[in-house]
Amino acid sequence: MGMIQCISPVDGSVYAERPALSLEAAKEAVGRARKAQKAWAKRPLEERVQLVLKGVARLNEMSDVVVPELAWQMGRPIRYGGEYKGFNERSNYVASIAADALAPLVVEESDKFERRIEREAHGVVFVVAPWNYPYMTAINTIAPALMAGNTVVLKHASQTLLVGERLVQAFVEAGVPEDVFQNVFLDHETTSALIAAGSFNFVNFTGSVEGGRSMERAAAGTFTGLGLELGGKDPGYVMDDADLDAAVDTLMDGATYNSGQCCCGIERIYVHESLYDSFVEKSVAWVSNYKLGNPLDPETSLGPMANKRFARVVREQIADAVSKGAKALVDPKLFSADDGGAYLAPQILVNVDHSMAFMREETFGPAVGIMKVKSDDEAVALMNDSQYGLTASLWTKDPERAGRLGREIETGTVFMNRADYLDPALCWTGVKETGRGGSLSIIGFHNLTRPKSFHLKKVTA
Template structure:
């Protein structure tokens, strides 16, 4: 069986190599998960949640080791401290809401002589296929509520962050979860497809590209396996004329370039009202130019390398195409000494003179480049925001909440933000429309995705 290899973006060295699981090991994990889940489902929700909190404590205890390890794997600067602020917030939130979210649903019309309710039963085995860009946060979005809901979990992590799966396993073991209830599996794409085709899991959650999502659907075809898919995005922002200018600039620069732009809900295109446009471009470009591109293990670095060289090459191609079509680049890449062709180190870039004929405004970039267009009014902004095959989040920057709600209702997206971006609220459903995916995680709705309704209609004697 082939090895799964992580090549570090920091220096191109081989960071980790793990053998893919054997067929026997996969079969044993599925069998153990099925047996463990049957017993786990009978454990009260409060006790299951307590196990998940012990897992959280175990994971947090490893934070000092994980932060530099993560920088080596996918390039995020150590100065940002990893992902454990959001990780802890989400786990504690789902724990706090679990008993209420999973309690039986009682019909509003009581009927004499009958007891009627809908119970939420676990699905069985939940298969999480996790991405590399936020390898802890994206995985825990499903893992924590799945376990609390009474499911077993199998985790297949991305090759780029293969060590993250091992950290999850170590924390689960330290938390004392029943043997077999959680298993980290090192799998090839072919093995992942085989598991799905076999119908041996009861739910799959996948975060990744649109093409990856299509491959998941093809693999599971005919198995009736339910799935949650969070796929591509091209998240827009609209800056209205009444926006808090300095606050908006600062937050949109961060929303575009944090994590080298490798954020599921990062800002990839911006539409600015003509009254603010020229001033906005100057301020946005000036702040972008202050990033320090470099080794993510250095505390002074604010922009690390992209996770792989091929990702940086995509951004370079998109930028070159836009410039060839008449766009203007506002950042001098030469001012960033670490910006080098043939490497994952890439300077941030701000483009104007762009339009929707350019791939940088239509196709997912997932990197440190953003295109900015001038608009004359709300209607033009909404039309451009909706001119996309994706729909994960959209942000509106304004002092008028009523206007944000009205425009947000017109935008085709999973989440509408006002005066913020690039954030997941665990109390709200994380979902998308169009080719961004199907299903939802987090919130009460996330629990509903990981359980099935079972109705009880009991007639008294």
């Protein structure tokens, strides 16, 4: 079989490689997961929850290995300490609601009838995780799926090849049975063949729109449940009554953190004309303070993009927009580490419009466009002028105004005075080509289980 490689963005070297499983070996792994599932589901819920939390704790103990590995694999600077804050927050929250989320819905409990709806594990859950936040995005499904009584088969992106190994290592060392949580290395062909064969009861995929389409095609006719978390082009809207400095700080961070490689990162910003000039000036100053460089250097605040081909897309979108009249405001001379490859300086464009791919297609890099608007109606129309819908960030002192506009925006999450954050108590979901389904919250547990109705008549007379 072929080798799956991780090419490090740090220096372009092959950082890790693993042989892809054959279809036969992959089927054997899934078979072990299926065989182990019933016994796992019969364990008390609290026991499953505690084993997952022990796995989380064990991974925390591995930070000295995990953090530099992430820098080598996908370029995030070590100064940010990996993904432990969000990883722990999400795991702990779903653990705290597991009993309530999975509790039966009792309709009647009388001397004549018991009628209730219980939540039953799907069976084998297949998690196909992305490289940009490889621990946090994976745990969104892994933790509640295992707690609910499913077994989990995990496949990670080649760019973060070692993450699945680390997760399974931590959970198995904490006491989760080996067949209950497995990591696999698969090529696209074998992945599609497994799904097409109905090997899994539920598949959660986080990645590109085209990747989501491939998942749907593979699952066609199998009736396999799919959760698809796909692309985004998330907007921010700064209203006339916004806290300007707070908006600049949060939106620029949301546009550039992790080199802009965030599912819910800010990719386009609309600013009321009364604040536009000040917002742009402050934003350029904010972004210009980054130190671009080797992510293993503690002084580096902006690392390389995960792969030079991802950076190429950003450069091409910027060049196209500039050729059509856009203006780039960040001086590239401030970032000597920009090598034309994976190391890419941040950028802010003005004089942009929706005829440009930069304002319509997913950029997924440290670059953002800013447009001036005159009214809420104009801003809403522009925010909705997109094939995607994951989050929208509204900046105002008026919650009623934000709620009113939020109901008009075609999106999965509406933020007011914050951005680029996943609240584990709320359902993480999207609309249009951003995908379907939802993770985390009580709804996430419901998506990882199926309802089973019990209608028990106690008397026969």
